[in-house]
Amino acid sequence: MPMIEMRDVCKWYGPTFQVLKSCTTAVDKGEVVVVCGPSGSGKSTLIKCVNGLEPFQSGAITVDGIEVAAKGTDLPKLRARIGMVFQHFELFPHLKIIDNLCLGQTKVLGRSRAEAMAKATALLHRVGLDEHADKFPGQLSGGQQQRVAIARALAMDPVAMLFDEPTSALDPEMITEVLDVMVALAHDGMTMMVVTHEMGFARKVADRVIFMDKGEIIEDRPTDEFFGKPRSDRAQLFLSKILSH
């Protein structure tokens, strides 16, 4: 059974503008799927539907067998099991790094402070930021903040991770440090859905690539096939534009 499954997901903004058009795909346990496409194609909206941050009007999404949009679904509980990393990090600026990692653990999972601290410390070590535990987010660089954001999501022991353009807001020299953490995570067998323009990352770790345009999933194929010869003109055009330099 797939970890994330979407069937005919449609979403409209207002009565006329359709951002998602019958999107159907699935992500298996341990699979890494990269979602790419031109800006405004609905990639971010699509993955925000997975943890219910964006509502959708028709279709269905299930995560680990639980239907996201069903009436009886405990959304906070479901979201606690899905990690999410945002383009602009969204660390909590009034909390120390260590408390950013502990908040969800203690308030949502009910872990003790000591337990949460131990987990947080281990994760900070994993993303190479041990010595920054007592700093505030504003004192870290963009790349460091994004690694903290990844650690914050991992602190909840998620069954899957969603990445919404995790490197788009970073200075070029900081992109690698974040991608390295993500590559390591992929190798550890995490189920990942990644919206990104980093095609190097996609080639290296993605099992499949989804190409979206104008709210539609145009291609959904194994990575080698996608980069070898995209079937659609639109994907070819997109790749030629972003791979040309």
Add this chain to the structure above:
Amino acid sequence: MLPDIDFNVIARSLPYLFRQGMSFTLTLTALAALGGLLLGTLLALMRLSTLPILAPLATGYVNLMRSLPLVLVIFWFYFLVPFVGQVILRADRPVEVGAFASALITFTLFEAAYFSEIMRAGIQSIPRGQLAAGYAIGLTYWQVMGYIIVPQAVRNMLPVILTQTIILFQDTSLVYVISITDFLGAASNVAQRDGRLIEMYVFAALVYFAISFSASRLVKSLQMRTAIPR
């Protein structure tokens, strides 16, 4: 000819002025500020809510309070609440609320309208992504508000909140209309009794100035220290 000035009257009445008058003024200020901030935050959340009825209800309340003179509200509550209580409790006679309780309720309700506008601006100043990030780790709406949005909003708005509290400190002197002895009332009592109007009113002005001015300086230095590093 110079008027006959006797500053000894101040020294003689200091215990009365501060132990009774000022302690009442400060108690009322602190409690009303706290209550106003709590109720104001709730009103702000109602105004920002997408649920039906809540927003117009809060907006109506805020507009009503801000359109009435404070003195009128103080009077209104003092004279009307006993009758309202009588009707609600089906009592034989008007319910005694007491001047202090009446003043506290009035100031809390009145200040809440102002604090709610401050908190609304503060909450709206927090990026939408913070809400999403809170939801994403599994927090509920109230947890996101309580742990993430409101703490940041309060910190961003702290200077304005404290400035509003200084204004409240000065406004509490209006309780004289319901014959409560606050600091100004105490000074006034002594002034009338001893015929020392000039001395006592000059002294009262100096005390209000000293407290308000040093408080606003304090706000300024606090602002520097509590700013969240970004």
